Amino acid sequence: MTYISLPPLARRDLSTRRGVFAALSVEPVSAARGTVLLLPGYTKDKEDFLPLLPLLSEAGYRAFAVDLRGQNETDGGHDATAYRREELSEDVVALAEALGTRPHLAGHSMSGQIARGAVLAAPSAFASLTLLSSGPAQVGEERGAQVKLLTRALTTMTMDQVWQALQQLRPERASSPGADERRARWLRTSRTQLLATGRNLLDEPDRTSELAGLSGFAVHVLHGDRDDTWAPPLLADMARRLGARHTALADTGHSPHVERPQAAARAMASFWDGVPITASPR
Numbered sequence: 318m319t320y321i322s323l324p325p326l327a328r329r330d331l332s333t334r335r336g337v338f339a340a341l342s343v344e345p346v347s348a349a350r351g352t353v354l355l356l357p358g359y360t361k362d363k364e365d366f367l368p369l370l371p372l373l374s375e376a377g378y379r380a381f382a383v384d385l386r387g388q389n390e391t392d393g394g395h396d397a398t399a400y401r402r403e404e405l406s407e408d409v410v411a412l413a414e415a416l417g418t419r420p421h422l423a424g425h426s427m428s429g430q431i432a433r434g435a436v437l438a439a440p441s442a443f444a445s446l447t448l449l450s451s452g453p454a455q456v457g458e459e460r461g462a463q464v465k466l467l468t469r470a471l472t473t474m475t476m477d478q479v480w481q482a483l484q485q486l487r488p489e490r491a492s493s494p495g496a497d498e499r500r501a502r503w504l505r506t507s508r509t510q511l512l513a514t515g516r517n518l519l520d521e522p523d524r525t526s527e528l529a530g531l532s533g534f535a536v537h538v539l540h541g542d543r544d545d546t547w548a549p550p551l552l553a554d555m556a557r558r559l560g561a562r563h564t565a566l567a568d569t570g571h572s573p574h575v576e577r578p579q580a581a582a583r584a585m586a587s588f589w590d591g592v593p594i595t596a597s598p599r
Contacts, residue, residue, distance in 0.1 A: 339363065369582055457548060477504060
């Protein structure tokens with residue numbers, strides 16, 4: 318398998334008390350300002366952060382993008398209980414421990430909710446939390462209908478058949494560069510994981526008040542102004558309830574790190590630069 322050859326990007330495995338997680342990492346090109354742990358969203362994987370990683374390196378951050386349990390190159394098994402919210406969040410706590418430092422945690426979409434659970438379980442393990450296009454509870458009605466449709470397909474079709482059906486819905490991506498690699502990553506992804514985390518997206522409880530109760534913990538709500546998974550006004554209200562930093566990138570949809578990586582990297586690094594590394598929640 319191939320990756321972009323832009324130094325200092327590296328493919329590595331992170332060994333934790335919860336198993337081995339595949340990761341892509343970058344080292345800072347100048348004096349290190351901190352460490353970042355990036356978690357991909359539903360149906361995604363660590364490669365989703367390829368546009369962002371070199372930019373974080375330039376900003377002075379050591380960064381790790383990981384495949385969570387059952388995503389792409391990280392094994393997850395076929396036991397659905399392994400993909401319960403609390404289990405996935407505990408994986409993230411273990412990843413932070415394995416890094417040997419308190420990382421800035423950033424989770425996209427579904428993984429923002431997993432990251433929130435990790436912070437609530439072990440707030441002292443993390444320096445901050447960035448909720449990247451990730452809402453307070455279940456996904457919106459339109460996206461929920463899409464998740465239900467995908468769930469039905471996953472229970473009746475092979476993974477390759479589902480992939481082909483998805484490409485028919487997005488013909489421009491089916492013929493774009495890297496399509497074969499994206500298909501290979503999809504086929505390595507656990508069907509059990511997709512089914513379980515899809516259910517999580519449909520019934521996620523609102524834990525905003527719990528997170529807001531972590532006095533002194535730094536949170537950043539970052540999203541596009543055209544997000545179609547959670548309505549931008551809902552995300553803005555969540556930021557208000559959290560007392561969090563709030564960034565809404567203009568002309569951007571659900572994946573700022575892919576659509577506008579430079580703007581996303583600037584917003585993230587600016588937030589992290591202002592977080593005292595020695596600060597701990599009370």
